[in-house]
Amino acid sequence: MNIENNVVVVTDTVRYAEQDGVAVILLDNAPVNGLGNTVRQGIAECLTRATDSANVRAVVITGKGKVFCGGADIRQFNTPAATEAPMLRHVIRAIELSEKPVIAAIHGVALGGGLELALGCHYRVTTADASLGLPEVNLGLVPGGGGTQRLPRLVGIRAAIEFAQSGKPVRGEEAVALGLTDALIEGDVMAAGMKFARSVADRGGPHPVIGQKPPADVDGIDFGAVAAAVNPKARNGRAQRAAISCMEASTRLPLEVGLDYERFLFDELVAGPESKALRHMFFAEREALKVEGLAAGTSVRSIRSVGILGAGTMGAGIAMAFANAGISVTMFEKDQPALDGGLKLIRQNYEITASKGTLSPDDVKKRLDKIATTLDMGKLADADLVIEAVFEDMAVKQSVFRQLDDICKPDAILATNTSRLNIDEIAASTRRPESVIGLHFFSPANVMKLLEVVRGKRTSDQVIASCIKMAQVIGKTPVLVGVCEGFVGNRMLTGYWREAGFLLEEGASPQQVDGAMTRFGFAMGPLAMADLAGLDINWATRKRLAATRPAHLRYSRFADRICELGRFGQKTGAGYYRYEPGSRTPIPDSVADELIVQCAKEAGIARRTISDEEIVERCVLALVNEGARILQEGIAQRASDIDVVYVNGYGFPAWRGGPMFYAETSGIDAVLQKIRTLHEVHGEHWTPAPLLVQLVEQGRTRFQAA
Numbered sequence: 066m067n068i069e070n071n072v073v074v075v076t077d078t079v080r081y082a083e084q085d086g087v088a089v090i091l092l093d094n095a096p097v098n099g100l101g102n103t104v105r106q107g108i109a110e111c112l113t114r115a116t117d118s119a120n121v122r123a124v125v126i127t128g129k130g131k132v133f134c135g136g137a138d139i140r141q142f143n144t145p146a147a148t149e150a151p152m153l154r155h156v157i158r159a160i161e162l163s164e165k166p167v168i169a170a171i172h173g174v175a176l177g178g179g180l181e182l183a184l185g186c187h188y189r190v191t192t193a194d195a196s197l198g199l200p201e202v203n204l205g206l207v208p209g210g211g212g213t214q215r216l217p218r219l220v221g222i223r224a225a226i227e228f229a230q231s232g233k234p235v236r237g238e239e240a241v242a243l244g245l246t247d248a249l250i251e252g253d254v255m256a257a258g259m260k261f262a263r264s265v266a267d268r269g270g271p272h273p274v275i276g277q278k279p280p281a282d283v284d285g286i287d288f289g290a291v292a293a294a295v296n297p298k299a300r301n302g303r304a305q306r307a308a309i310s311c312m313e314a315s316t317r318l319p320l321e322v323g324l325d326y327e328r329f330l331f332d333e334l335v336a337g338p339e340s341k342a343l344r345h346m347f348f349a350e351r352e353a354l355k356v357e358g359l360a361a362g363t364s365v366r367s368i369r370s371v372g373i374l375g376a377g378t379m380g381a382g383i384a385m386a387f388a389n390a391g392i393s394v395t396m397f398e399k400d401q402p403a404l405d406g407g408l409k410l411i412r413q414n415y416e417i418t419a420s421k422g423t424l425s426p427d428d429v430k431k432r433l434d435k436i437a438t439t440l441d442m443g444k445l446a447d448a449d450l451v452i453e454a455v456f457e458d459m460a461v462k463q464s465v466f467r468q469l470d471d472i473c474k475p476d477a478i479l480a481t482n483t484s485r486l487n488i489d490e491i492a493a494s495t496r497r498p499e500s501v502i503g504l505h506f507f508s509p510a511n512v513m514k515l516l517e518v519v520r521g522k523r524t525s526d527q528v529i530a531s532c533i534k535m536a537q538v539i540g541k542t543p544v545l546v547g548v549c550e551g552f553v554g555n556r557m558l559t560g561y562w563r564e565a566g567f568l569l570e571e572g573a574s575p576q577q578v579d580g581a582m583t584r585f586g587f588a589m590g591p592l593a594m595a596d597l598a599g600l601d602i603n604w605a606t607r608k609r610l611a612a613t614r615p616a617h618l619r620y621s622r623f624a625d626r627i628c629e630l631g632r633f634g635q636k637t638g639a640g641y642y643r644y645e646p647g648s649r650t651p652i653p654d655s656v657a658d659e660l661i662v663q664c665a666k667e668a669g670i671a672r673r674t675i676s677d678e679e680i681v682e683r684c685v686l687a688l689v690n691e692g693a694r695i696l697q698e699g700i701a702q703r704a705s706d707i708d709v710v711y712v713n714g715y716g717f718p719a720w721r722g723g724p725m726f727y728a729e730t731s732g733i734d735a736v737l738q739k740i741r742t743l744h745e746v747h748g749e750h751w752t753p754a755p756l757l758v759q760l761v762e763q764g765r766t767r768f769q770a771a
């Protein structure tokens with residue numbers, strides 16, 4: 066519907082028009098009609114106009130473009146504009162007090178403050194495909210515009226808690242079923258909203274005001290138990306508990322007091338370190354999608370069919386990742402038993418998911434139908450993308466790529482899932498190095514979000530852009546990285562594991578190292594993680610790199626010695642820990658503990674008491690120091706990309722924002738000081754990264770490539 070000709074007030078982000086007895090308040094603040102200061106001012110001003118206008122019987126609030134309103138303008142968080150009057154709360158209050166009915170006509174999204182604005186309206190109408198939600202917890206916050214106070218009054222306390230605690234949006238029909246929305250609308254949103262507005266104006270008042278209702282469904286609810294059930298490992302546990310506390314407040318406090326309480330908790334959270342870190346991650350993941358220096362107008366190749374070489378752990382997981390997104394996959398193996406093994410793994414995985422009720426048998430079938438298998442590599446001739454996940458051996462990979470070069474169509478993208486090998490050497494075995502790229506998935510590949518997209522020296526812009534896009538299509542978080550031993554994630558792991566091993570020799574036990582790191586917030590400690598990944602893999606890497614290791618540098622023999630015993634971690638039932646059959650729970654093991662003591666003795670190390678603080682400092686600063694080198698070498702485009710890698714692929718606590726953000730919040734100068742001290746005590750391994758030294762000399766507080 067076009068109101069352009071009737072617009073009587075135009076602020077920079079809100080427009081106003083009157084037509085046939087209905088006033089329209091149109092939010093016009095691209096990209097998501099965020100509730101910045103001028104939007105709030107505009108709505109308040111338009112509302113006064115509508116109230117004062119004798120022609121107006123009802124008011125419609127709607128959004129220009131693709132959405133109703135995406136919520137607070139998070140660009141303004143922690144800036145003076147965020148607290149400029151009127152606050153959202155007061156705008157919403159003014160809406161509730163309007164005698165003329167106000168209707169939110171919702172399409173696209175009504176998220177966070179957007180939904181809170183709609184909850185202030187007397188009626189809500191929604192398109193079927195609109196998303197309505199309170200995602201604030203994902204940023205470590207509670208809703209700050211009355212969401213926790215009005216929602217329980219509208220949909221009942223239990224549904225409201227689930228809604229705000231999960232942060233997950235619902236679609237139009239579910240919104241109607243919940244009682245969140247009054248009606249579904251079709252066609253032009255503004256026209257449908259205005260039609261609905263006329264009908265309620267005709268019907269006459271009084272019109273429902275959510276804030277005046279008591280919360281529903283409160284009998285027998287045990288808020289303490291609900292709060293205690295919050296997953297202690299959740300990245301946003303504090304915000305979830307705060308949201309529950311606000312809901313509890315809504316059941317016993319008058320609206321205005323409940324709103325004060327909600328705002329108090331919001332202010333506390335927004336100024337706190339967890340929310341800052343989670344907001345950093347939010348922006349970091351979006352920033353990671355941008356490729357610096359990409360030629361303007363680079364087109365993207367669409368990927369409809371994927372070939373996968375190797376049906377092992379990774380090949381099977383990668384096949385599932387594509388099948389889950391509805392993309393056809395053909396898996397190739399060197400022999401039938403290996404192919405059967407891969408397919409069996411996939412079936413088992415889907416069966417487990419189905420048994421949990423998260424996937425219907427029909428969906429399982431649909432996904433399995435997307436996966437074809439073959440022993441004939443020729444069947445990959447038409448694939449848009451081929452991903453190699455065979456053994457981690459350069460000769461094997463080069464041979465496979467030579468064959469692919471002969472077989473695949475000219476515009477196919479040829480990718481390798483190698484964890485550490487040189488992409489350029491692999492690309493050199495083909496006549497089309499510009500089409501070769503690394504796609505480093507993480508195990509289990511159907512679950513883990515991170516995808517390191519490894520750009521070779523000759524990889525074309527189009528291939529890079531296509532892979533970044535493809536990653537999003539299959540629900541991954543891509544990060545572009547450059548070629549080096551281990552790329553970003555595994556390269557940083559080398560120093561991290563080195564320090565963990567040294568700490569063992571110096572006096573810590575595996576469970577003490579892992580305990581300190583999980584208390585810091587890691588999903589898993591370094592040694593339990595090594596047991597999970599398989600100790601033989603690192604052993605093979607150490608052997609491959611032995612010739613390049615400077616002889617004078619300290620080297621712990623313990624990791625090799627434990628492998629020499631045939632202890633490769635979980636898969637052999639023992640590694641740094643031992644495991645009961647079928648269990649993944651690490652149990653301290655005297656065999657490993659005694660070997661540690663023996664290795665320390667042989668190395669002439671007098672064991673001492675090690676504090677948790679030292680463990681965290683050495684492991685985390687090893688990550689930071691290497692991260693700074695990676696940044697300086699241009700292997701990562703930006704520091705925040707390294708954070709995205711560590712949070713999404715390595716279990717670094719999201720609420721600390723990743724290793725580089727953690728270093729920034731601790732103070733880069735303080736970090737350098739600690740690294741210098743470690744350098745004095747422990748020697749060359751701790752040579753400070755030149756970038757760190759430069760940044761401190763320049764007085765900078767944030768990482769940026771030199």
Ligand code: NAI
Nearest residue numbers: 375376377378379380398399403454455456457483484508
């Ligand atoms: P895996 O040993 O489970 O699977 C490798 C599969 O490749 C086997 O089924 C084998 O039969 C098959 N294969 C070997 N040569 C072949 C050939 N010429 N043609 C066709 N198939 C062949 O190994 P995994 O763990 O799946 O690793 C595969 C690749 O993924 C390696 O490069 C590894 O470094 C990388 N990777 C592994 C991760 C992990 O956590 N396991 C994580 C990320 C990458």
